[in-house]
Amino acid sequence: MTEVFQNPILEAGADPFVTRWQDNYYYVYSAGDAAIEVSRADNLHHLTHEGKCVFRPEADKPYSKHLWAPEIHEIDGDWYLYVAADDGDLAKHRMYVLKSKDKTPDGEYEMVGEISAEPNCLAIDGTVLKYGGKLYFVWSGWDEDATVWVPHSQNIYIAEMRSPTEIAGRRVLLSRPEYDWEKHGSGPTASGRVSPEVNEGPQILYAPGGTVYIAYSASHSMTRYYCLGLLTYRGDGDILNADSWTKCDRPVFSESEGTHGTGHCSFVKAVDGKTDFIVYHAMRTPNGGWKTRGVRAQPFSWDGDFPVFGRAAAPGEDIEIPV
Numbered sequence: 001m002t003e004v005f006q007n008p009i010l011e012a013g014a015d016p017f018v019t020r021w022q023d024n025y026y027y028v029y030s031a032g033d034a035a036i037e038v039s040r041a042d043n044l045h046h047l048t049h050e051g052k053c054v055f056r057p058e059a060d061k062p063y064s065k066h067l068w069a070p071e072i073h074e075i076d077g078d079w080y081l082y083v084a085a086d087d088g089d090l091a092k093h094r095m096y097v098l099k100s101k102d103k104t105p106d107g108e109y110e111m112v113g114e115i116s117a118e119p120n121c122l123a124i125d126g127t128v129l130k131y132g133g134k135l136y137f138v139w140s141g142w143d144e145d146a147t148v149w150v151p152h153s154q155n156i157y158i159a160e161m162r163s164p165t166e167i168a169g170r171r172v173l174l175s176r177p178e179y180d181w182e183k184h185g186s187g188p189t190a191s192g193r194v195s196p197e198v199n200e201g202p203q204i205l206y207a208p209g210g211t212v213y214i215a216y217s218a219s220h221s222m223t224r225y226y227c228l229g230l231l232t233y234r235g236d237g238d239i240l241n242a243d244s245w246t247k248c249d250r251p252v253f254s255e256s257e258g259t260h261g262t263g264h265c266s267f268v269k270a271v272d273g274k275t276d277f278i279v280y281h282a283m284r285t286p287n288g289g290w291k292t293r294g295v296r297a298q299p300f301s302w303d304g305d306f307p308v309f310g311r312a313a314a315p316g317e318d319i320e321i322p323v
Contacts, residue, residue, distance in 0.1 A: 001322070001323050002320045002321060002322055002323060003043075003045070003320070003321055003323045004318045004319065004320055004321075005045035005318075005319055005321060006315065006316050006317060006318060006319065007259070007282075007294075007296040007297065007298070007313050007314075007315055007316075007317065007319065008282070008294035008295055008296045008315065009044075009045055009047055009294075009295050009296060009297055010047065010048070010049060010294055010295040011294045012049075012291075012293070012294055013029060013049070013281060013293065013294055013295040014221075014264065014281045014290065014293045015029075015030075015068065015069040015125075015201065015264040015281065016029065016264070016265075016266060016279045016280065016281055016295045017029075017069070017070065017071045017072070017266045017279075018044065018047065018266050018268050018279045019072060019073075019074075019105070019266075019268060020268055020269060021074065021105055023042075023271075024040050024041065024042060025040065025041050025042070025043065025044050025046075025047060025268070026038055026039070026040055026072065026105045026106060027039045027040075027041070027047045027051070028054075028070045028071060028072045028081070028105075029049065029051070029070065030067045030068060030069070030070055030083075031049075031053070033065070033066050033067050033068065034056070034057075034065075034067065035053050035055065035056040035057075035067065036053070036054050036055040036056075036067060036070045036081065036083060036109070037049070037051035037052060037053050037054065038051050038052055038054050038072065038105060038106040039051030039052070039106075040106055043271060043321065043323060044268065044270065044277060044279070044297055044321060045297065045319075045321055047295070051106070052106050054081070054100075054106060054107065054108055054109050055081065055083075055098055055108070055109045055111075057085070057111070060087075061087070062085075062086070062087050062092070062094070062114070063083075063085035063086070063087075063094075063096050063111070063114075064085070064087060064088075065085065065086050065087055065088045066084070066085060066086050066088070066090060066093065067083050067084070067085045068083065068084040068085070068093070068124055068125075069083070069084055069124060069125045069201065069264065070082065070083040071083075071126070071127055071128075071266075072105050073127075073128045073164075074105070075128070075135070075164045076164075077103060078099060078100065078103055078164070079099070079100035079103060079104060079105050079107075079109075080097055080098065080099055080100070080128075080164045080165070081097070081098040081099075081100070081109045082095060082096070082097050082098075082115070082126045082127065082128070083095070083096055083098070084096070084123065084124035084125065084126070091122060091147070091148055092122070093122050093123065093124050094114050094116060094120070094122070094123050095114065095115050095116065095123045095124070095126040095137075095139060096111065096112075096113065096114055096115065097112045097113065097114075097115045097164070097165045098110060098111050098112055099112055099164075099165070112165045113165070115137065115165060115166065115167060116167060117137070117157070117159040117167045117169065117170055117171040118169075118170045118171070119144045119170075119171070121141050121142045121143070121144055121146065122141055122142040122146070122154075123139050123140070123141040123157075124139065124140050124141070124200065125139055125140040125200050125201045125202060125264075126138070126139035127139070127202055127203060127204060128161070128164070128204070129158070129204045129212070129214075130204075131212060131239055132239075134160060134161075135160070135161040135163075135164065136158055136159065136160055136161060136239065136240075137158070137159050137160075137161050137167055138156065138157070138158045138174075138202045138204065138214060139156075139157055139202065140154055140155065140156055140157070140198075140199060140200035140201065140202065140216075141154065141155060141157050141171070142154055142155075142196065143155070146196070148193040148194060149192070149193060149194060150194060151186075151187070151194050151196075152194070152196050152197075153176050153177050153196050153197040153198075153199075154177075154196040154197065154198045154199060154200055155173055155174075155175060155176040155177075155199050156173075156174045156175040156176075156199045156200075156202050156214065156216050156231070157171040157172060157173055157174060158171070158172050158174050158239075158240060159171045159172060159240075160240060172240050172241070172242065173242060174214070174231060174242050174245055175199050175214075175216065175229070175231055175242075175245075175247055176197075176199060177197035177198060177199055177218065178247075179218075179249060179250075181218060181219065181225065181227065181229075181250070181251050181254075182197065182198070182199060182218035182219055182229065183197045183219065184219035184220060184223050184225035184226075185198070185219055185220025185222060185223040185225070186198070186219075186220065195220055198217070198218060198219060198220055198221070199216050199217070199218055199229070200216065200217050200218075200221070200264070201216055201217035201263060201264035201265070202214050202215070202216045203215045203216070203265055203266055203267060205267050205307060207302070207305045207306070207307070208302060208305065209304070209305040210234075210235060210305075211232060211233065211234050211235070211305045211306075212232075212233040212234075212235075212239075213230055213231065213232055213233075213307065214230070214231040214233075214245075215228050215229070215230055215252070215253075215265060215267075215307075216228065216229050216230075216231065217229075217263035217264050217265075218251065218263075221261065221263060221264070221290070222261075222289050222290055223261060224255055224260040224261050224283070224286040224287065225254075225255070225261070226261040226262065226263040226264075227251040227253060227254035227255070227262060227263060228251060228252050228253040228254070228262065228263060228265060228280075228309070229247070229248060229251055229252065230247075230248040230252045230307075231245045231246070231247055231248075232245060232246045232247075232248070233245050233246075234246075252307070252309055253265075253278070253280070253309040253312065254312070255282075255286075255312065256311050256312040256313075256314065257314050258284055258314040258315045258316075259282045259283075259284075259296070259312040259313065259314055259315070260282060260283045260284070260285065260286045260288065261281070261282055261283045261288070261293065262280055262281075262282045262312045263280060263281065263282075264280065264281055265278050265279060265280040266278075266279045266280075267279070270299070270321060270322040271322050271323060272322040274322075275299050275321075275322055276299060276300050276301075276302075276307075277297050277298065277299050277300070277321075278297065278298060278299075278300050278309055279295065279296070279297045280295075280296055280297070281293040281294060281295055281296065282294065282296050282312065284315060296312075296313070297319075298310075298312075298313045298319050299319070299320070299321070
């Protein structure tokens with residue numbers, strides 16, 4: 001049985017992360033960049049912003065401001081929350097990890113601390129990759145010694161984890177912006193600062209045949225050209241070696257009529273346990289900017305072991321979802 005819904009699911013919202021646990025969907029989001037909330041629903045298209053506050057930082061901490069792109073992951077029966085935060089200076093963004101006090105995704109979380117690798121540079125959008133019985137942390141970060149005053153790039157990095165709260169070694173560069181479609185919105189700004197060329201928002205997608213993908217967002221998130229790129233690991237070679245990954249030379253998901261700046265996604269199964277959905281944010285107009293982003297979702301398919309995301313659905317277009 002199916003129902004029909006239309007995008008956007010939520011008119012406002014960015015960097016959506018959704019996971020399913022015990023027949024419910026859990027959507028974790030930043031509330032005003034000042035707290036983390038989790039809402040629960042019986043189906044993906046019923047998600048709301050009427051969630052529970054699971055973490056509000058104390059004032060005057062290194063992680064008190066700009067809480068961005070939170071994610072929750074169940075690892076060995078415990079739930080962990082990963083979020084980027086800073087003390088008010090965006091250039092000091094680092095990744096932090098929290099642990100659920102009651103082993104549920106929407107219970108109260110307590111701060112464990114910063115989760116970082118050497119060199120310790122700006123870090124955002126952290127996520128967890130599980131492969132071969134090991135954990136790996138994947139995130140977006142700056143070049144070493146990068147500043148807001150000189151041209152630089154924001155890249156995708158990976159590192160092995162010693163535990164869900166600790167990285168074991170140095171970071172390894174997997175992807176930096178190299179194609180024109182990855183570089184929109186970079187360069188000098190009116191304030192004299194320099195916007196970086198951007199790869200960010202990595203998300204892990206496990207193919208039915210065992211291939212591991214990292215979908216990531218490219219170009220500046222304020223532009224209509226924000227889109228998804230794809231890195232592929234087929235199990236040949238060391239997962240910590242960039243040469244073991246293949247980068248797609250074109251975007252795999254990008255703007256369409258009424259749906260612009262398609263990016264920062266997550267992946268989740270429908271209630272039938274079979275149908276794959278991509279959850280992402282987008283703007284209604286080409287020049288909408290950050291404030292007009294809303295949460296959207298649509299099913300995608302597979303061509304063998306390769307994900308096919310298709311065209312980004314237009315607002316008001318009917319989308320079928322299993323119920």
